[in-house]
Amino acid sequence: MLLAALLVGACSKTSDSPSAAGAASDSAATAPNVASAAQAITAQGLLAHVKDLAADSMEGRGPxxxxxxxxxxxxxxxxxxxxxxxxxxxxxxxxxxxxxxxxSRPTASIAVAGKTMALRFPDDYVLNSRHDRPETRIDASDVVFVGYGVVAPEYGWDDYKDVDVRGKTIVMLVNDPAVPAPGAPLGDMERLDSTMFHGKAMTYYGRWTYKYEIATQKGAAAVLIVHETGPAGYPYEVVKGSYAAEQFDVPSPDAEKRVGAEGWITVDKARELFAAAGQNLDSLKAAATRKDFRPVALNAKATFDVKIAVRRVRSKNVVAKLEGTDRKDEYVIYTAHWDHLGRDTTAQGDQIFNGALDNATGTAGLLELAKAFKGLQPAPRRSILFVSVTGEEKGLLGAKYYATHPLYPLAKTAADINMDELNPWGRTRDMIVIGLGNSTLDDVLRRVLTADGRTITPDAEPQKGFYYRSDHFEFAKQGVPALYTEIGVDAVGQPAGTGLKRRQTFDETDYHKPSDDVKPGWDFAGAVDDLRALFRVGYLVAQQDAMPTWKPGTEFKAKRDSMMR
Known part of the structure; x- marks a missing residue:
């Protein structure tokens, strides 16, 4: 998983009364042949695959x-x-x-107030240059603070206000503009204006990939995002570990047009820079939450020398197909990324990032689902694709490649159902849906879970943008309705808060670390429940006449509507 979530919240109170056709198709999900096929998904099968995929012999599954x-x-x-x-x-x-x-192996310094402030890579900053050349140099570029770096005409928002940043180094804040609700104090992340940038829920404007894209459009020489753990949703160590290693991207003919250097700076180092320039970071953060914010020149000059070792790699998505019957030229896709972080030969002690939970579990789940569908008689109407994608940890690259180079037409693709970390901690009464309310796939899952006496829990931290951080997003960007579920938190037979505590412990101790190994006592009963639910969701989508749709107001709906026309 690109970034782990800390998720908790009240169960969804909304429900949908299925149509007569929907009710009829739902009954098909509990038919004897479907129930029998679902039994092929077992805890023993999952554990065996996870152990194989997370073994030291797999060397961390690095692309x-x-x-x-x-x-x-x-x-x-x-x-x-x-x-x-x-x-x-x-x-x-x-x-x-x-x-x-x-x-990349960068060096950096910033001249400010007659002094030179050195920056230590990767402790103070990280920086990359995705240009196909051995070195990118940026000499004495003016440094400008551009707030959140967002241009959103639909909200009347422009953080650049006609200021020319071409050739300059721009510094910006992570996430969407935190616009307070009327009467709410600045900084109250629980009381944000729901009419601006979806309130608490992050839009794509808050995603770091957008920030690099807009910097490119504006002609900036370099961009640094100020890292803060709360708004980012992950500690700086995650950024440091990723950028210090090799980065990957899908080749693009426009690579040389991309911003020359892109990276992050720690909040402590940013405070030091702003103070040396006679500015206060907290005051400027407050100013950046208003529409009338204008860029602020920091009277500083940044110099970067990014040495780049470039290599071409041919990685692989692994794809299997179960052919459907009367709608076999239409497809339901299940995805799970097989890759993790490989090995760090410079590390002392354990060098292998085994990625047991992240994402040997999801990959094992894909194999168990494939086994269940293969045993289903008769086969579903639509064909089922099982796609284990590469490069998720490097930026959703395998999914991006499939979604932009599809093996089968996206207009004929009914849905993507994505699995990124399955539950190894026992059964839960709920499943979490990231991006709940985006598509009618949520309604199908809700009906399946209701039949099991279970519920949907929404993402309690939508401001951290988890929807944009796993492989389903690349399908959604291209218009394909997508479902992304996470581990539930309402643990069966455990005190309240146990599910969340387990999630937090993993994030703090094992996430993106060599310690993400198979643990003694893991219990995949909850993962089996979740997989059997996702099996039935995919089966219903494969059976029903109509394809799933995005709901009104969702940013992906227009693309899907245009595609289907």
Whole structure:
């Protein structure tokens, strides 16, 4: 998983009365043949696959490493043994994914108030340059604070206010503008204006990828995002660990047009910079929550020298297919990323990032779902694709590649159902839906869970933008309705708060660390419940005449509507 979530909240109180057609199709999900096929999903099967995928011999499943070769071979063997057809129309189980790897070693300094402030990589900042050349130099560029760096005409918002930032280094805040609700004090993240940027819920304007994109559009030479753990949703160590390692991207003919250097700066170092320039970061943060904010020149000059080692890598998505019946040219996709962070040969002690929870569990779940669908008789009406994607930890790259180079038309793709971390801590009464209310897939899941006596819990921290941080998002960007569920928090037979505490403990101790290994006492009964629910959701989507749709007001609806026309 690109970023783990700390999720808790009241169960969703909304419900949908299924139509007669919906009720009829729902009854099909509990038919004896469907119930029997779902029983193929077992805790023992999950655990066996997780142990295999997270073994030291897999070397952390890093793209472009021997660990990738072993992982792809393992997944291919498993799909073949199940009797599933190759998912690529060329007759293979792989989709080649061309990537460019960038390893940056930057140096940086900022001249301010007659002194030179040194920046230590990667402790004070991280920086990359995704240009296909050995070095990017930026000399004495003016430094400008641009608030949140957002241009959103629909909200009447422009953080640049016609200021020319071409050739300059821009510094911006993480997340969406935190516009307070009327009467609420600044900084009250629980009382944000719901008419601006979805209130608490992050929009794409708050995502770091957007911030680099707008910096490119504005012609900036470099961009630094001020890291703060609360708004970002993850500690600086996560950013540090990612940027200090090799970065990947899908090749683009426009790569040379991209902003020259992009990265993050710690909030403590940003405070030091602003203070040296005679400014107060907190005061400027408050100013940046207003529409009348204007960029502020910091009277500083930034110099960067980014040395870049570039290599071309051909990674792989692994794809298997179960052919449908009368709608076999339409598809339901299940996705889970197989990759993790590989190994760090410079580390003392354990060097392998095994990625057991993140995301050997989701990949194992994909194999268990494939086994269940293969045993289903008769086969569903629509075809089912099982896609284990590469490069999620590097920026959703395998999903991005499939969504922009689809093996089957996206207009014929009914849905993507994504799994990124499955529950190893026992049963829960709920499942979390990230982005609840975006599509009619939520309604299908709700009806399935209701039949099981379970509920949906919404994401309690939508301001952290978890919807934009796993593979389903790349499908959503292209218009395909997507469902992304997370581990429930209402633990069966445990004191209140146990589910959240387990989630928090994982994030604090194991997330993106070599310690993400298979743990003694893991209990996959909850994961089995969740997978059997997702099996029935996919089956219903494959059976019903109409495809799922985005709900009104969702940012992906217009693209889907245009595609379907």
């Amino acid at each position: 472009g490493t021997p660990g990738e070769d072993k992982t792809v071979a393992y997944l291919t063997r498993q799909f073949q043994s199940l009797g599933l057809a190759p998912g690529n129309p060329d007759g293979t189980y792989v989709q080649n994914v061309d990537l460019v790897g960038y390893t």
